[in-house]
Amino acid sequence: MASGRKKVSVIGAGNVGATVAFHVAQQAYADVVLLDLPDDLTLEKPRKTESMARGKALDLNQVSPIVGYDSRITGTADYADTAKSDVVVITSGLPRRPGMSREDLLTVNADIVAGVSARAAAASPDAVFIVVSNPLDAMCHVALKSSGLPASRVIGQAGVLDSTRYRNAIASEMRVSTEDVQAYVLGGHGDQMVPVRSLTTVGGVPIQSFVDSGRLSAERLDKIEDDTRQGGGILTALIGTSAWYAPGVATAEMVEAVLLDRRRILAVTALLNGEYGIDGLYFGVPALLSSAGVEEIFDLTKLARLTEVENTAIRESASKVRGTVDSLKSLGKL
Secondary structure, eight states, X not given: OOSSSEEEEEEOOSHHHHHHHHHHHHHTSEEEEEEOOSBOTTSSSOOBOHHHHHHHHHHHHHTHHHHTOOOOEEEESOGGGXXXXXXXXXXXXXXXXXXXXXXXXXXXXHHHHHXXXXXXXHHOTTOEEEEOOXXXXXXXXXXXXXXXXXXXXXXXXXXXXXHHHHHHHHHHHHTOOGGGEEOOEEBSSSTTOEEOGGGOEETTEEHHHHHXXXXXXXXXXXXXXXXXXXXXXXXXXXXXXXXXXXHHHHXXXXXXXXXXXXXXXXXXXXXXXXXXXXXEEEEEEEEEEXXXXXXXXXXXXXXXXXXXXXXXXXXXXXXXXXXXXXHHHHTTOO
């Protein structure tokens, strides 16, 4: 690629990876390399997949005159093509299937993410890595160890997706614009995630005020929060595999924050070192994203008045995430 645009490499040319590539290309601030593993270990019957990456890249390039972007997408199985990337997105791994928990994915995806991270970091040692592979929190630990990069440049995409699902459901229930709903979903990326009701607002008004006034029933808000926690599983049951549109676009929002040094405050999975009373654990929290990766972590237990229910939920979520990480250690993956 000889353009003056920045470079994003997406490792994993499945549905999520292709969606990330498409959305990033449409913004016209970066060229994209779409790489699939030479032998795709994510399939029950492995097959050569370079043609899949090349085919999807060709398809995405051919739509550019209609959509109106000049960014170029390259499909490959050669990590040399990813060299000197500004951002590397890791989506490789076994997709979640009906009845499968994220923990079921642990062993096989740890091996895949470890290999991908090491090779991608060797080609792009100055890149910011965004991990999307599941189980997300644990895979961030694997990517950190295998890449050898500083923790500030190895982050996970979870909170942006979980928060947007929460925001969308509230907007739909209250029949308002999604733009006017602001919310955070923190913690581990799974059934243990924590929608922070006390900081959720609609048009700047706390969501609890609408409950107290009868505008929104407490039962409906409880159901929305429960559905948010189960969001990935609900979609998997409906379509037979993991979702891709919302995860892909959520990842692209993080890519943009890094590439354009937008200094966005987004809910991301970052390595905590004492924040929230948690040490040495990747966990979903609000963080300032810049070209340096995670520049600052915001500890809402100190900056805001979270309820005791929320504080307890955060501790319980951290305990569950740590259990998954400990399982990785016992398997010799960390």
